[in-house]
Every structure is written in C-alpha cells, then in structure tokens.
Amino acid sequence: MISRLREKDAGGxxxxxxxxxxxxxxIVNAVDEEFNPRxxxxxxxxxxxxxxxxxxxxxxxxxxxxxxPQSVNPLSIIMxxxxxxxxxxxxxxxxxxxxxxxxxxxxxxxxxxPETRGKRVLLKLPEFGISxxxxxxxxxxxxxAGF
Amino acid sequence: xxxxxxxxxxxxxxxxxxxxxVKETLNKVDVQFDEPKDASxxxxxxxxxxxxxAWLRLNxxxxxxxxxxxxxxxxxxxxxxxxxFKTISEKNGVKxxxxxxxxxxxxxxxxxxxxxxxxxxxxxxxxxxxxLLRPARDVDDAENPQLVKRILERLGYxxxxxxxxxxxxxxxxxxDRISKILADRKARALEESGADCVVVTCSHCMRQLKxxxxxxxxxxxxxxxxxxxxxxxxxxxxxxxxxxMVKP
Numbered sequence: 001m002i003s004r005l006r007e008k009d010a011g012g013x014x015x016x017x018x019x020x021x022x023x024x025x026x027i028v029n030a031v032d033e034e035f036n037p038r039x040x041x042x043x044x045x046x047x048x049x050x051x052x053x054x055x056x057x058x059x060x061x062x063x064x065x066x067x068x069p070q071s072v073n074p075l076s077i078i079m080x081x082x083x084x085x086x087x088x089x090x091x092x093x094x095x096x097x098x099x100x101x102x103x104x105x106x107x108x109x110x111x112x113x114p115e116t117r118g119k120r121v122l123l124k125l126p127e128f129g130i131s132x133x134x135x136x137x138x139x140x141x142x143x144x145a146g147f
Numbered sequence: 148x149x150x151x152x153x154x155x156x157x158x159x160x161x162x163x164x165x166x167x168x169v170k171e172t173l174n175k176v177d178v179q180f181d182e183p184k185d186a187s188x189x190x191x192x193x194x195x196x197x198x199x200x201a202w203l204r205l206n207x208x209x210x211x212x213x214x215x216x217x218x219x220x221x222x223x224x225x226x227x228x229x230x231x232f233k234t235i236s237e238k239n240g241v242k243x244x245x246x247x248x249x250x251x252x253x254x255x256x257x258x259x260x261x262x263x264x265x266x267x268x269x270x271x272x273x274x275x276x277x278x279l280l281r282p283a284r285d286v287d288d289a290e291n292p293q294l295v296k297r298i299l300e301r302l303g304y305x306x307x308x309x310x311x312x313x314x315x316x317x318x319x320x321x322x323d324r325i326s327k328i329l330a331d332r333k334a335r336a337l338e339e340s341g342a343d344c345v346v347v348t349c350s351h352c353m354r355q356l357k358x359x360x361x362x363x364x365x366x367x368x369x370x371x372x373x374x375x376x377x378x379x380x381x382x383x384x385x386x387x388x389x390x391x392m393v394k395p
Contacts, residue, residue: 009199027314027315028320028325031325031328031329031332032325032328035325054322056320056321056322057320057322057325059317059319059320059325059329060192060196060277060278061281061315062277062278062280062281062282063277063281063313063315065281065282066281066282066283066289073282079192079195079196082196082197083196083197083198086197093321093322095193095321096193096197096321100193100194103187103188103190103194108159109156109157109188109191110156110157110160110161111160113161116160116161119163119164120166123163123164125163125166125170128184130184130185130186131184131185133185134185138205138208141201141204142201145198147197147201
C-alpha cells in the first residue's frame with residue numbers, strides 16, 4: 001500500500017506522527033466524524049491497510065496541508081487514495097464521470113446551455129468553442145489516460 | 148499592461164454577467180487582454196486526483212496557447228494552472244507564463260491611481276476561496292486573508308467579518324450529502340453575518356452558494372465594474388442591492 005501511494009505522489013507519508021492536527025482542522029470531520037484524515041494515514045503507515053473511508057468526501061480545502069507541523073501533505077494522500085480505489089474497480093462519483101464526459105465532448109467541464117447562450121448574445125459577448133483540431137488533441141489526452 | 152485572459156468553463160458557460168463584469172473592469176483599469184480560443188478546461192482536482200498525467204498534459208497544451216502572463220477569474224482555475232505550470236516548468240526546464248488571479252491584478256491597478264467611485268455603503272461578506280489561499284501560493288495570508296476585503300474597501304464597500312469566515316463551502320465535494328451540509332452551514336453563517344451580499348472569486352463557490360443562500364452572491368468583478376461606472380443591469384447586479392447603496 002505504501003509503495004502504491006508513493007508512486008502517486010502522496011507527500012511525506014512516513015513523516016506523520018499521528019498528532020491529529022489534520023483532523024482537528026478538517027471541516028468534513030467537523031460535520032461527519034467518520035471521515036478522519038489522521039486515522040486514514042495511520043491505517044496506511046501503521047498497518048499497511050487500504051482505508052475503508054471514502055476519499056471522495058474530502059472537500060480539497062487544503063487546511064490540513066497548511067496546518068501539518070510535519071509537512072506531510074494529507075490532501076495528496078487522499079487524492080492518491082482516490083486513484084488507487086478507482087484502479088481497484090471502485091465507481092467514480094456521477095458528477096466526476098459527467099465532468100470527464102463533458103471535457104471529452106466539448107473540451108470544457110461545464111458546457112454552454114441554451115439559456116446562457118441567449119444571455120451572451122444580449123450582453124454582446126463573443127461566441128466561444130474549441131476547434132475540431134483542438135478537440136481531437138484533448139480527446140486523445142483523455143483516452144490515453146484511460147477514461 | 149496586457150494579459151492572456153483565461154475565463155475557464157463555469158464563468159463563460161453559466162455566468163456571462165461575470166464575464167462581462169471582468170472584461171468591463173479590465174477596460175476601465177487599462178488592462179488589455181486576449182482570449183485563447185482553443186484553451187480547454189484547466190482540469191481541476193476532480194481530474195487531477197485521478198490522473199496526474201492527464202492534468203499535466205491538458206495544461207501543457209493550454210500553456211502553448213498562452214502568449215503572455217495569464218489572468219484567471221476563478222480561483223480554482225488559478226490553483227490548477229499555477230500548480231501545473233510550475234510542475235511542467237520544473238520537469239521540462241522551460242519557462243512557464245506567470246499566473247495571477249483577477250483580484251491580484253485589480254489590487255495592483257487600484258494602488259496605481261486614485262479613483263472616484265459612484266456607489267458606497269454595501270455590506271459585503273467575503274467567501275474566501277480555499278484554492279486561492281491553500282496550499283500557500285504567496286497571493287494572500289492563508290490564515291488571515293485580506294486581499295479581497297481590502298479591494299472591497301478601496302472600492303467604497305463595507306467588508307464585514309463573520310463566524311467561520313475561512314470555512315470551505317463544499318463546492319467541490321462530489322458526494323451530495325456532505326456537499327449539502329457544508330453549503331447549508333456556510334449559508335447560515337453568511338445570513339447571520341448581517342451582510343447585504345456575499346462576494347466570491349471562485350466559480351465553484353459561486354455555484355454552490357447561489358444554490359443555497361438567501362443573500363445575493365456576486366463575483367468581486369461585478370462590484371468592481373459597478374464602482375467603475377458600469378450599469379448594474381449589464382453586469383447582473385440586482386436592483387435590491389443597488390437601492391441599498393448610497394451615493395457619496
């Protein structure tokens with residue numbers, strides 16, 4: 001588990017002293033005690049186990065990164081867990097799948113809707129859209145990443 | 148001064164009034180800009196957390212399209228582009244363009260000259276963007292952010308402090324239950340603050356708070372454009388707010 005996480009740029013994993021600064025600063029922990037960054041890191045470093053906790057609960061607010069006295073990057077560890085769980089066959093959140101599909105289709109995660117299109121005309125804003133050539137480059141990058 | 152304007156997906160697709168406000172503000176403070184038509188999504192954390200190489204390759208492609216230093220109007224784009232460019236530049240030994248958020252450039256311009264503003268008195272509560280402040284990227288103080296508040300005060304508005312000011316709004320939580328809890332918690336704190344409106348600089352905060360807050364949610368650019376003389380109806384500033392402002 002530790003080597004898999006290291007391959008995915010999980011920062012400073014073994015420097016963790018289990019002090020709990022990350023958890024006391026974590027806003028998700030404040031509303032749901034089940035999500036506990038200190039425990040997530042402890043399970044990995046002390047027991048070499050893949051934590052059950054859902055890494056998609058993390059808000060990516062990065063307060064844990066700022067507060068860690070050991071310069072561990074708990075956010076990067078949680079992000080690496082998202083990747084590992086995905087590789088192991090866990091389903092992605094629907095919203096993430098939708099964003100990836102939209103980038104494949106239009107190059108943008110949030111595409112223009114008809115209502116906004118009308119508003120843009122009224123405000124005299126330019127039309128926008130990526131060229132076919134550009135879209136092909138973007139699609140290649142995404143499909144080579146395995147999505 | 149001339150910049151590459153990177154507006155990203157959300158502002159252009161969902162909030163054209165913010166795009167208008169950003170562009171009008173830049174015109175008024177003499178910043179020229181061009182927009183690279185072929186630039187893609189900045190591939191923020193949703194992507195990055197799954198595949199670092201896709202994140203880097205998409206932004207390497209974006210980087211090739213940018214001719215000058217880059218200005219973002221969404222702090223999530225700011226974080227993604229600046230982190231990706233830094234990584235690419237260290238990895239390939241190339242010089243990457245500088246990335247600055249709208250608020251940083253606006254402050255520089257406001258400090259250059261004395262301007263007279265047309266409206267005053269609106270009480271603003273700032274929703275500080277997590278990805279502007281952390282991990283620290285030398286734009287503002289991560290634990291006691293002042294940049295957006297100072298801009299608002301310079302523009303003639305009142306910036307108020309409130310409980311849980313630094314708390315995340317949950318705009319990038321992809322799990323619905325937690326996202327909703329964080330949004331409601333933030334909305335309550337903002338409503339109890341006594342503010343007339345909420346001010347954001349991140350398009351995900353904007354989406355999230357607009358979905359739950361009883362207060363109007365505005366991008367900083369809407370207020371800067373208003374102060375610089377743009378008509379409120381052109382930049383989506385509601386009448387109810389305009390009526391609360393007093394002319395100096």
